[in-house]
Amino acid sequence: xxxxxxxxxxxxxxxxxxxxxxxxxxxxxxxxxxxxxxxxxxxxxxxxxxxxxxxxxxxxxxxxxxxxxxxxxxxxxxxxxx
Numbered sequence: 001x002x003x004x005x006x007x008x009x010x011x012x013x014x015x016x017x018x019x020x021x022x023x024x025x026x027x028x029x030x031x032x033x034x035x036x037x038x039x040x041x042x043x044x045x046x047x048x049x050x051x052x053x054x055x056x057x058x059x060x061x062x063x064x065x066x067x068x069x070x071x072x073x074x075x076x077x078x079x080x081x082x
Contacts, residue, residue: 012048012051015047015048015051016044016048019044019047019048020044023040023041023043023044026040027040034077035077035078035080038074038077038078039078042058042061042062042074042078045061045065045066046058046061046065048065049061049064049065058075059075062074062075
């Protein structure tokens with residue numbers, strides 16, 4: 001007998017906590033590199049933003065998820081343009 005797969009939904013805070021834990025675990029095994037840290041954190045933030053704004057682009061993520069004082073620097077850091 002075949003069982004259908006039901007989609008499981010988790011609250012945003014649960015997803016965010018899991019993503020941040022995964023990011024922290026990965027970064028704990030990486031060298032301390034500002035570019036890598038910024039990229040991993042951006043992936044976490046982009047994932048959370050794309051769940052509610054699937055049409056958004058990465059610039060929209062940065063503008064929505066980061067403090068205005070650092071938003072302009074986020075993509076430059078990820079790209080290695082410090």
